[in-house]
Amino acid sequence: MSAARIDAKKGGSWLGAYVLVYLVFLYLPVSLIPLFSFNASIQAAFPLQGFTFEWYATLFGNSALSGALANSLVIGAIAATGATLCGITVSYMDLYGRSPLALTISAIARLPILIPGVIVGISLLILVNLIGFGPSRIAIVLGHILVALPTTVVIMKSRFAAIPNTIREAALDLGASDWTTFRRVMLPLSLPAIVSAFMLAFLTSFDEFIVAFFLAGTEPTLPLYIWSQLRFPKSLPTVMALGTAILAVSFVIAAIAEILRHRGLAAAQRPVPADLSKPEETERGELQWHST
Amino acid sequence: MGNPMSTIVATQPLPESRFSPGFRLAMLLPGGLVTFFLILFALGLVLFLAFRGNDGSLLGAGFTFANFTTVASDPLYWTVTLRSLAIAGLVTLATVVTAYPVACYLAFHAGRRRGLLLFLVTLPFWTSYLLRVFAWKIVLAYNGVLNSALIESGIWSEPTLAFLNTPAAVVVTLAHAYAPFAILPIYVALDTIPKSLLEAASDLGARPFTSFRRVVLPNSMPGVLAAALVVFVPTVGDYVTPALVGGPASTMIGTLIQAQFGKANDWPFGAALAVAVMLVILAVVLVVRFADRRFGSRT
Numbered sequence: 001m002s003a004a005r006i007d008a009k010k011g012g013s014w015l016g017a018y019v020l021v022y023l024v025f026l027y028l029p030v031s032l033i034p035l036f037s038f039n040a041s042i043q044a045a046f047p048l049q050g051f052t053f054e055w056y057a058t059l060f061g062n063s064a065l066s067g068a069l070a071n072s073l074v075i076g077a078i079a080a081t082g083a084t085l086c087g088i089t090v091s092y093m094d095l096y097g098r099s100p101l102a103l104t105i106s107a108i109a110r111l112p113i114l115i116p117g118v119i120v121g122i123s124l125l126i127l128v129n130l131i132g133f134g135p136s137r138i139a140i141v142l143g144h145i146l147v148a149l150p151t152t153v154v155i156m157k158s159r160f161a162a163i164p165n166t167i168r169e170a171a172l173d174l175g176a177s178d179w180t181t182f183r184r185v186m187l188p189l190s191l192p193a194i195v196s197a198f199m200l201a202f203l204t205s206f207d208e209f210i211v212a213f214f215l216a217g218t219e220p221t222l223p224l225y226i227w228s229q230l231r232f233p234k235s236l237p238t239v240m241a242l243g244t245a246i247l248a249v250s251f252v253i254a255a256i257a258e259i260l261r262h263r264g265l266a267a268a269q270r271p272v273p274a275d276l277s278k279p280e281e282t283e284r285g286e287l288q289w290h291s292t
Numbered sequence: 293m294g295n296p297m298s299t300i301v302a303t304q305p306l307p308e309s310r311f312s313p314g315f316r317l318a319m320l321l322p323g324g325l326v327t328f329f330l331i332l333f334a335l336g337l338v339l340f341l342a343f344r345g346n347d348g349s350l351l352g353a354g355f356t357f358a359n360f361t362t363v364a365s366d367p368l369y370w371t372v373t374l375r376s377l378a379i380a381g382l383v384t385l386a387t388v389v390t391a392y393p394v395a396c397y398l399a400f401h402a403g404r405r406r407g408l409l410l411f412l413v414t415l416p417f418w419t420s421y422l423l424r425v426f427a428w429k430i431v432l433a434y435n436g437v438l439n440s441a442l443i444e445s446g447i448w449s450e451p452t453l454a455f456l457n458t459p460a461a462v463v464v465t466l467a468h469a470y471a472p473f474a475i476l477p478i479y480v481a482l483d484t485i486p487k488s489l490l491e492a493a494s495d496l497g498a499r500p501f502t503s504f505r506r507v508v509l510p511n512s513m514p515g516v517l518a519a520a521l522v523v524f525v526p527t528v529g530d531y532v533t534p535a536l537v538g539g540p541a542s543t544m545i546g547t548l549i550q551a552q553f554g555k556a557n558d559w560p561f562g563a564a565l566a567v568a569v570m571l572v573i574l575a576v577v578l579v580v581r582f583a584d585r586r587f588g589s590r591t
Contacts, residue, residue, distance in 0.1 A: 015397040019409065022394050026416055026471060029427040032437055036430065044430040045440035082322075090323035097311065102320060108327035113522065114573065115335075116529020118546045119566045122553050123334035126341060126563075129350050146330055178315040200418065207420035210532060214553065223422045230426065230536070240430075243423045254418035258411055 033247065037240035044236065055241035065242070068225035072206055075137055075221060079144035080201035086145065087152025087197055088190075092182065094153075095160050096168070106153065113150045117210030120146055125214045139215035147208055148201035155200070155261065159193035160186065192260040199257040203250055222246065335570075341563035352560045359564030369548070369565070376545040377572070379462055380528035386467040387523045388516060391474035395515075396508075398475070399482035410479075417472040422532065428465040429536050432456040457539025465537050466527050474519040481515020482508065517580045524576060529569055545569055 032044070037056070041049035059065060086109065093099070094106035112120060120143060128139040163186065171181040187194070209223035216224050226242065229235045311319070342359055344352025363369045394413065402409055416424065431437045432455035439455070442448035455461060485508065493503035531546035538544075545565065552562025 015393055015401055018393050019397045022390065023412060025468070026413070029431055029468060030416065030419065030424055032430060033423060033427055036437075043435055044433070044437060045435050046437065046444045047440075082326075086322045086326050089319045089321075090327075093316075093319050093323070097316070097319070099316075101324075105320065105323045105327045108331055109323055111327075111331060114525050114577065116526055116546065116569065116573075118529045118531055118549050119335075119338065119570065122549065122559075122562060122566055123338045124330065125553065126337045126350070126559070127330070127334040130337065142330055145326060149326065178311045182315075182319075203418050207418070207422070209420075209422040210530075213550075223420060226422060226426070230429075236430075239426070243420070243426065247419055247423060250419045251415065254415055255411070257418075258414070262407070 030247065033240050034244040037237065037244045039237075042234065042237055044240070055237040058238045059241055059245070065225060068220050068222045071137060071219050072222040075140050075144060076202045076205040079141045079148060079205040080198050082141065082145040083148035083152045083201040083205075084156075084194060084198045086149055087156045087201075088187075088194065090149075091153050091157035091160055092186070094157060106157075109153045110150045112146050117147070118214075121211040121214030124211070128215065135215050135217040137217070137219050139217070140212045140221060143211040143215045144201075144205035144208055147211055148204040151204060152197040152201050155193055155197040156190065159190045159261075163189050192263055196257040196261040199253050199260075203253050203257075207246070207250060338563045338566050341560050342567045343564075344560045346558045346560045348557075350559075359561045360568075362561065363564055363568055369568075372543055372545050372548055373568070373572070375459070375542070376528050379459060379466070379542070379544065380524050382463050383466040383470065383527045384520050384524045386463070387471050387474040388478070388519050390467075391471065391519065392478055392512075392516070395475050395478035395482055395512075398479045399485075413472055413475050415472075421469060424469045425465055425533050425536050428461070428468065429456070432461055432537060456537055457541070459538065459542040462533050462538040462542045462544075465533050466530065469533070470523045470527060473522045477518035477522065478512060478515040481512045481518075485511045514584055517584050521577065521580055525573055528573065
């Protein structure tokens, strides 16, 4: 074994230790929220005062909280549906539409990643006031479609690109219409990615605060409710109990979405046709906004 | 040489499969509505409003440059803009520099653990931003986690106010909140470097450090620049973190925009500030594009 190899290996273990420290730094602050949500003290400070479920009990029977939760769920579901629908159609036309218009739409659809949330928020605030319905749940839905759109477009595009082109061509050659090819061939083949895009869009909406802040009328979402509670030191433990529940739900949904996305991509790799047109990047299925 | 079948498939022009007009329309409609109406038209409204005077009505009155002359002439806005740029720049630098070794490990050393590690570094990406910032508030507060832990362990005898409500707190919190954004683009850039390049460098006698500096680093620049952009854009316009952990000394441009659409109720002026921010971002994007062409000549 050459000296360079051994050096590289040693470097690898140092890097491995660094990655471990990095992960601890990444998760430590967030893990304090669940830790102190069980602490029998209003103050989030050491030493811990004992174990309690008291703060979780305060979550139940709070009508403002359950109202905000219902709003978040409804807004998340509708926004995720819209964003996924747009992600599917935009990326499909981007790949197969062969028109400058489709490419333009796809490029603009990924633009919100280059616009700070505050500007997305105010631009939609002006728009919804101009249309007439003003700040409302519909306004938040529109905002969250924009925020989630880059994610859904990127996920769906990498999925469609991973489907061998020959399958789509075979369907068309056998006389399937555009619509049939799309609905009976391409959509079923990309179902795991669609579910994954929907779930991640839902999560984006469910956790989103910056845009929703501008667009909320009298019906707050869950993050807006949390924001309103942050002013009162007395309600901090309740916020931490609520935050723990939200984190747990987010982790589970994100985990399922990731598994689905990778399973979908892995499934696409199994039949290995001589497909030279397929770009290498799409195989790993990493999210990349700047792939163009 | 090669597979003749695949050569034929690859070179023969595909049967012209233009979509039928109805299908095209149906497929372009949702995306077209969202992109042209919700993105372009709404941004156009901001631009329009930025040139209007504030008379309390939705779209303002009259055509004026007054908003922009105020932004350009009042030192307050220069200070806040420069501060936003400095904070976002520091955050970007910190996230990219700390993320790079992680991306390196993922690309070259992770082996079987790669999938799990990728999942672990992207997971925070999907959790609530507000909660991640809130976590730092309880860490840095006067009677918070850090102070109490330092006193408990005997390093400190009195709690200090020095943590919360400082620009440093904003930088640390934002760097932590946006850390996962930086890893993926760098990892993808590193992972797509052809392994043959590294072998060639090593065969030609380059030591690991030289081959890193001369081969890996230049080839990963597109990923680094993409990562920098993805972190810089949301941080430069952020208003949540300054509000929660920053205090008055770390007001950022996003805070001012938010105030114009809230308490101050001067929408045209807020729109002008937003246009200024977009111009700053545009300038940064152009610089990155230029740098990308300069250093990222791989593609």
